[in-house]
Amino acid sequence: MIAWGSYLESQKTPEQRAQEAADRQAAKAKSDREAASTAAAENAEQADKRRKGFHCLSGWDGSNRALVDAVTKSLRDPSSFEHDETRITPVSPQGQHFLTMTFRAKNGFGGTNVGVATGIIRQSDCALVSWQLVSS
Template sequence: MKMKQKVIYISVAALTALAIGGNFMHNIETQKAEETARAEQLAKAKAEQDKRDALIAEFQSNRSSLISESQKLIGDGDPAAAQKMLAKFASLNDPTVTHLLKLSVDKLQVPQTIKKLTDELANKPDKLRAMAIYKELDHLEPSNPLWKAMIDENRAVFDHLNSQRVAADKVAARKAAVKRLFSPWDGSVHVVEQGIKARLKDPDSYKHVETRASDSGVGDVTVVTQYRAKNSFNAVITSVATAVVSPDGELVSLSMK
């Protein structure tokens, strides 16, 4: 019996030692794997930084010639070459390079924009839109005399139509401003009611009856408000107030009967 127990104890001890040893080896392997991963990350980060440092050094040593050559290419009508030259250094966020890259992209899109605008002209837009297109085309293609000729040819009609549009916009803006003076609930004008109540003996007795307005389209608006309120004898009577109100809502004058 004692021998069996001894064998069991030895077996358990051996298994425990193997388990501990196995865990120890597993921990060592895990640690090595983590160290390897960290080393690889550091190496990758260093390689990327070295690459960026080399790019910065190259850019700084060639910046003046790079910019002047890119500007010349864009001016000579070869924005694609300028874009290709500048794109390498776009990640450095140099403001001049960023500007020239945008300019080169815009220049590359000019032919597409010109085609789009001329297609729109072919569909005969209204005169105001046509003039806007001619002006944009003249800006995009200043060497083409057609656009300046079309601008000159249509200028008188454009000016007339534009003045009509401006006048219509003013009328619409005034109508909108005058409309805002009146309550959507009962048609009263707040600033007029305030003025009336300020002159009443008992402001709380004020009750709006009706509001009418006269607007000539220029200057101030005449507002006539009918209301009920208590007089000096505490009798409720119907009265009329005539007010002059500016389109932006200021009370210019108030007359109460």
């Protein structure tokens, strides 16, 4: 097989070889353009996720760890904390995101209440700037 391929290659004219080289170069250029456009699309998607604040939320349950820790420390029974939902706003001109988190926790009588906590986090490092317990 290798000998047959070598024989066919030796029978090509210079024009055929030049055309094949041009075709290979065009295919490589097309491949490079597609790779660049794919990379640009991925970068745009990542930038959009950062603008929306999703990089500050857990991929597992959608919570913000800093806000969860702050709320858990303020509860009577920290082990009863159950995260329900966290909503986040797009970045503000000040470079901050506003969070609203709903959760469940036991009250003083042993029943379970639904609580709401709000917070402000920095976009740059997702650090909790301030928070407050709205209802519990």
